[in-house]
Amino acid sequence: MAQVTPPPGRPRRSTINDVAREAGVAASTVSRAFTNPDRVNQVTRAHVLEVAERLGYAPSPTARALESGRSDTVALLVPDITNPYFSGTIKGAERAAAAAGVTLVLGDTQEHPPTEEKLVRRLGPAVDGFVLAASRMPDEALRRAAELNPVVLVNRASPGLACVVADFDTGTRQIVDHLASFGHTSFVFAGGPPESWSGSRRWVGLQAAAHERGMDVQRHGPYVPMLSSGAAAADAVLGAGATAVVCHNDMLAIGVLRRLGERGVAVPGDVSVVGFDDMFGSDFCTPPLTTLAERTEDAGARAVDTLLLQARQRSAEPGALVLPTQLRVRGSTGPARVG
Amino acid sequence: MAQVTPPPGRPRRSTINDVAREAGVAASTVSRAFTNPDRVNQVTRAHVLEVAERLGYAPSPTARALESGRSDTVALLVPDITNPYFSGTIKGAERAAAAAGVTLVLGDTQEHPPTEEKLVRRLGPAVDGFVLAASRMPDEALRRAAELNPVVLVNRASPGLACVVADFDTGTRQIVDHLASFGHTSFVFAGGPPESWSGSRRWVGLQAAAHERGMDVQRHGPYVPMLSSGAAAADAVLGAGATAVVCHNDMLAIGVLRRLGERGVAVPGDVSVVGFDDMFGSDFCTPPLTTLAERTEDAGARAVDTLLLQARQRSAEPGALVLPTQLRVRGSTGPARVG
DNA sequence: TTGAAAGCGCTAACAT
DNA sequence: ATGTTAGCGCTTTCAA
Numbered sequence: 001m002a003q004v005t006p007p008p009g010r011p012r013r014s015t016i017n018d019v020a021r022e023a024g025v026a027a028s029t030v031s032r033a034f035t036n037p038d039r040v041n042q043v044t045r046a047h048v049l050e051v052a053e054r055l056g057y058a059p060s061p062t063a064r065a066l067e068s069g070r071s072d073t074v075a076l077l078v079p080d081i082t083n084p085y086f087s088g089t090i091k092g093a094e095r096a097a098a099a100a101g102v103t104l105v106l107g108d109t110q111e112h113p114p115t116e117e118k119l120v121r122r123l124g125p126a127v128d129g130f131v132l133a134a135s136r137m138p139d140e141a142l143r144r145a146a147e148l149n150p151v152v153l154v155n156r157a158s159p160g161l162a163c164v165v166a167d168f169d170t171g172t173r174q175i176v177d178h179l180a181s182f183g184h185t186s187f188v189f190a191g192g193p194p195e196s197w198s199g200s201r202r203w204v205g206l207q208a209a210a211h212e213r214g215m216d217v218q219r220h221g222p223y224v225p226m227l228s229s230g231a232a233a234a235d236a237v238l239g240a241g242a243t244a245v246v247c248h249n250d251m252l253a254i255g256v257l258r259r260l261g262e263r264g265v266a267v268p269g270d271v272s273v274v275g276f277d278d279m280f281g282s283d284f285c286t287p288p289l290t291t292l293a294e295r296t297e298d299a300g301a302r303a304v305d306t307l308l309l310q311a312r313q314r315s316a317e318p319g320a321l322v323l324p325t326q327l328r329v330r331g332s333t334g335p336a337r338v339g
Numbered sequence: 340m341a342q343v344t345p346p347p348g349r350p351r352r353s354t355i356n357d358v359a360r361e362a363g364v365a366a367s368t369v370s371r372a373f374t375n376p377d378r379v380n381q382v383t384r385a386h387v388l389e390v391a392e393r394l395g396y397a398p399s400p401t402a403r404a405l406e407s408g409r410s411d412t413v414a415l416l417v418p419d420i421t422n423p424y425f426s427g428t429i430k431g432a433e434r435a436a437a438a439a440g441v442t443l444v445l446g447d448t449q450e451h452p453p454t455e456e457k458l459v460r461r462l463g464p465a466v467d468g469f470v471l472a473a474s475r476m477p478d479e480a481l482r483r484a485a486e487l488n489p490v491v492l493v494n495r496a497s498p499g500l501a502c503v504v505a506d507f508d509t510g511t512r513q514i515v516d517h518l519a520s521f522g523h524t525s526f527v528f529a530g531g532p533p534e535s536w537s538g539s540r541r542w543v544g545l546q547a548a549a550h551e552r553g554m555d556v557q558r559h560g561p562y563v564p565m566l567s568s569g570a571a572a573a574d575a576v577l578g579a580g581a582t583a584v585v586c587h588n589d590m591l592a593i594g595v596l597r598r599l600g601e602r603g604v605a606v607p608g609d610v611s612v613v614g615f616d617d618m619f620g621s622d623f624c625t626p627p628l629t630t631l632a633e634r635t636e637d638a639g640a641r642a643v644d645t646l647l648l649q650a651r652q653r654s655a656e657p658g659a660l661v662l663p664t665q666l667r668v669r670g671s672t673g674p675a676r677v678g
Numbered sequence: 679t680t681g682a683a684a685g686c687g688c689t690a691a692c693a694t
Numbered sequence: 695a696t697g698t699t700a701g702c703g704c705t706t707t708c709a710a
Contacts, residue, residue, distance in 0.1 A: 015686090015687055015688085016687060016688060016689095017687080017688095027687085027688080027689090028688090028689075028690085030688095031687095031688065031689060031690090032689090035688095035689080059687085059688075060686095060687055060688070062686095062687075062688090063686075063687035063688040063689085064687085064688060064689075065688095066686090066687080066688075067687080067688050067689050067690085068688090068689070068690095
């Protein structure tokens with residue numbers, strides 16, 4: 001039996017068997033020493049742990065997952081990782097996952113439903129479930145996905161699926177009340193992508209609240225929610241002679257602020273501007289933006305918690321968790337100009 | 340043999356065996372149909388794929404990983420997911436990972452070295468390697484980590500490890516030249532955390548460039564790189580009577596801008612302000628910030644590429660990839676005030 | 679071209 | 695309290 005010369009390079013990771021051999025016990029004992037401390041002699045356990053430490057052994061999550069069918073991993077899919085709006089959701093999800101001892105896998109769907117579906121299919125067998133933030137997948141695809149995996153939606157609702165959503169009904173009413181209190185009798189909504197679930201909820205809420213107040217609303221757009229789209233939106237607002245504009249989100253709103261500034265239009269003197277999201281930067285743009293804040297970090301955390309509940313007990317309670325919003329009043333809104 | 344009644348709830352995911360049975364072939368044939376198309380009859384293959392599709396079968400990455408020892412997964416650890424500075428790195432890494440057909444696992448170290456080490460240990464057995472962004476781990480811990488896993492650092496260097504770093508030497512010289520061209524003969528550096536590798540590189544570069552130019556530099560701080568620390572930094576700058584301040588990063592710089600604004604100090608009339616990172620928001624704060632942009636998205640992508648190379652071939656080339664920086668001149672810098 | 683069988687690292691019966 | 699064994703889903707020799 002010629003001894004095989006060990007290959008050069010990175011040392012092989014030691015396995016449970018290496019530890020067992022070295023410690024003079026069975027592999028199952030090593031396993032128990034790690035996962036079921038009470039069912040192994042204290043002395044044995046100490047010895048095993050010592051050997052494991054010496055060998056730099058750490059249990060392989062992969063092997064565990066294969067055996068148990070549970071990976072202690074959850075996937076979070078967002079439309080665009082770079083978009084600061086999702087930072088809060090990601091952070092919250094990461095925090096909740098870490099607290100639960102679970103690994104978070106992050107996926108970027110590139111705002112592209114097929115990419116989203118592909119990711120779900122690819123990652124599905126390896127994770128315990130999905131948190132889908134602002135999913136663009138059609139209801140039917142969501143239903144299929146939820147048949148094979150626990151799924152929790154964030155800021156999107158779909159029949160039979162659990163979700164965490166912002167309370168846009170109350171939030172939009174707050175916005176409208178705020179504008180009304182400044183004497184605005186009408187405003188423009190600069191809308192975002194038509195497929196955006198949040199977007200349509202916002203629009204519905206604004207309309208309802210405006211109607212209650214006897215205010216006039218006009219919808220413009222759709223605009224791609226990017227800084228650069230602000231120019232077109234701002235120009236449309238000026239064209240309409242509006243005294244106030246509520247934008248699909250802060251990204252667009254800041255673009256609008258910028259354009260208005262360039263065109264010498266005073267904010268809020270001539271036009272008041274409101275956004276959604278309280279995104280990073282909304283408090284230090286000029287003027288600071290009045291915006292409806294969502295508790296995105298909470299949303300991410302609660303979504304993961306809900307998901308784990310759903311994954312571990314098989315209690316499929318497809319409830320909707322509605323998180324309060326908060327109107328942050330800053331410098332971009334003021335009294336309606338007269339005339 | 341009593342037939343076991345299927346349990347209620349989520350349907351079981353079908354396995355390679357289900358497909359094999361249903362298709363009337365061996366499991367190995369199904370396996371080949373997916374991974375080694377040429378080594379199976381075209382007709383058989385078509386049939387197998389059809390059955391697989393019908394059963395909604397997708398190969399389990401977990402089982403594959405266990406067998407092959409490769410998970411096609413890489414981990415990216417960042418100090419703070421929420422920090423917009425890291426968005427670019429994350430995006431780039433995600434893009435490169437997706438392009439390589441690899442899954443990205445994201446971890447937040449909370450700027451806490453022990454958390455970072457714990458994550459490396461926990462994730463190690465399940466991933467093909469680590470990209471550590473702005474790692475705070477001591478060199479010794481990095482060395483140990485790199486023994487068991489391929490590791491690539493971003494904006495951090497450590498003996499024997501591959502890394503992707505920004506060209507701060509050139510970048511800082513650009514900053515200094517820019518200030519000098521405006522007639523500044525001295526400036527203040529508002530420093531960040533002493534453990535920050537980037538921070539010390541920046542300081543070293545600024546000093547060297549200032550020295551070349553015969554300019555005077557003073558270091559203040561350390562300041563925690565948050566908006567709120569800007570107040571203290573700004574006050575220190577005013578106390579020193581400086582005509583220009585270069586800040587550890589944009590977060591701090593924007594905090595400084597804000598404080599200067601509150602105190603009625605004109606920027607750049609009275610004081611010029613420079614940041615690092617060209618973070619999201621740096622172009623729409625007031626005034627827009629002159630800052631040294633790093634190619635963070637590239638850095639993330641190149642780090643992943645390097646990592647995969649290192650993981651797949653065992654060619655351990657611990658080189659440093661130096662990415663160019665670019666000075667973005669905006670409104671926060673101008674001629675030095677006289678007197 | 680295909681099938682049978684072994685084994686990746688680990689856990690969970692079951693046996694002792 | 696500990697060892698033995700089977701098996702998670704897949705890939706990979708090795709035979710046929």
